[in-house]
Amino acid sequence: MEKICPLCNALQQITAECPQCGAALVDGGAVSSYLGPYSPYMDTQCLPFKSEDYCLHLIYCPVCQYDTRIQLAFVMI
Template identity: 35%
Template structure:
């Protein structure tokens, strides 16, 4: 399973839930949790998050609106390879 957005196979095109403007991908949500996070294995903060990732095979991305700067997350479905 690979994330198509993380591996530049697909673009993340989402709209802001607050104002409807285009939003930009800021990478995996887990990469924002600490200075060495991008280099550590993927760990889950809660049992619910772990179950969601393992069951639905999603990669959660941090996203920010280009107009109102609202930060939010988007789940990207992983591809079977």
Template identity: 35%
Template sequence: MYLCPLCNGMKTIEKTCPSCQGQMSDQGRVIDFFDDYSPYMEDEGMKWLDGVADSARRHLCIHLFHCPQCDYDIQIAIQERKGKW
């Protein structure tokens, strides 16, 4: 099983906004913003809809980062790690 280190609180990322140089915040997985039920859907199946062609095969979790100063958004691919529960 592969786990996203950001989703599971094992890691944090500090990202500087390319627009205003402000501090961006991680808003979570992009697929969670699709509709009311998407956070509850099976992860691997939803990866087909995240906009990255091979995110499931490459074990990438696409996160949305937002800048509260200028409202700039960017998507960042996070490498998932093999782990055990």
């Protein structure tokens, strides 16, 4: 058994819509892969970031540049 992120491994697609313009949001990748846990860009409300339980993804709107972060629960394979 192994814990994987369903989004990083293409098992799941982002289906969220942009709250500003309604376009389909795009996965910008796992935040933890390029931002450290103590990054100033990390919202304090997201701490503590438990990388063993969640994969944090940046998702964005390609139309109006709206962006947000979502936590993806790992799945066992």
